Amino acid sequence: MQRPAQHWSAFSLLRHALGGHRGWRPAWRDAEPRPEYDVVIVGGGGHGLATAYYLARKHGIRRVAVLEKGWLGGGNTGRNTQVCRSNYFYPESAAFYEHSLQLYERLTDELNFNIMLSQRGILELAHSLEELEIQRRWANAMTLNGIDSEVLDRPAIRKLAPALDLDCRLPIVGGFIQRRGGIARHDAVALAYARAASGAGVDIVQQCEVTGFDVEGGRVRGVTTSRGPIAADRVALCVAGHSGQLAARAGLRLPIQSFALQAMVTEPLRPVLDTVVASAVVHCYVSQSDRGELVIGGGADPFASYAQRGTLNTFRDNAAAALELFPAFSRLRVMRQWAGVCDIAPDSSPIVGPTPVENLYLSTGWGTGGFKAIPAGGDTLAHTIASGQIHTLLRPFQLDRFASGRLIDEGAAAGVAH
């Protein structure tokens, strides 16, 4: 019944070219929901699809469904600014995000799908000597955790990003770079996991909203959806933005608040910036996409919001911050502006693992940086669901930390203050 995904290569391209390109099959199967599964994953974004892929491929669980209320990768997976990095300060986060970056480095080969990972480096700017001292400590902490980092002086930054105005209102005195950081094509990551999961037998069901949970005796038995009830041994919530809404339907309250984080792209221009530049002081980050558009992100709207658009004054502040660093961009026109709804935990770290409802798992709190965590989030959650044992990398990221007080305060590591 299942046909494995076609292997893509230069040879297959040539073969299909000889056949007039009429032999291509869809990359993944748009499935109809079946009445029962071993694992139901709610949310067809990067984290949900990656979890499904690792469950099927690594742990041999074949009866897996991914239920998506809209379309595949249409939430924050398609709204983020594509940054991949592991430049975290605390050991728990460093280990987790480094695992993710290493998986990203192999992902194109593993999934036979070009995710267009470009390790162009991520540069954090320091606008004062004091900030540079803190960054030096940060970079040293990364080195101790086995992650590459390098402190740069002004001439090195000028050489790396000539478009930067080093003598802006808050002059740039230095910075540090993780050269293995960079960007990857976000849609490709979702599609690559979808194709690989579908090829391994996972049902990807679109236009199927989960409206409730079937909980009996403190244990989840299935979900009710807009397309009928579905029984499941285990259920994982992998939605972004609406974790609280969904968890409330299972009777859970979460330490999560939702905020709208916006981004924008300008009209395309010739190559001008081949690294990712971030500043926590003027509050923005900028990179240039492969199409030549400048991708600009910045602060979140300063109040709770489920609006996927962002307010005008935050948009204006973010644009002003980018122009402070790159005055030469002032005459570019903005083509698109949008926002994604981010689930933010009090310590800006994710919450991934079991919940008080038995067999109901949670992957939330990815805040403003879930994209870079997709491979590791999927890998570790799949391990946790398959084995019933919390993955070693996930132990610090459990719900109980809010009662025990063992928070992992990564507010600073968001790159800009959200």
Add this chain to the structure above:
Amino acid sequence: MLRIECPYCGTRDQNEFRYGGEAVSRRPAQPESVDDADWAAYLFYRANAKGPHLERWLHAYGCRQWFLLARDTATHAIEGAYRLDEPPPRIPAAPDETAS
């Protein structure tokens, strides 16, 4: 940009104000008698409603008073602003404010 009606100063631009989070249940009167789970529930756990939302705001660049705002988190429509010494409006998503 929201236009927020401060109960003391009248309508001003949002950037005069600072958001203070969801209006949660009152601080336990005797924190030492509350266990860790309840204290975490008070400190961190939120309804995080999509829709009508009762929240705290500070008129930081005005009268510097805290007050309550009833706002819809999906549409940003503002229902009203209330002084802390008035009885707050009934917002279904935030029943704790009037409790205890």
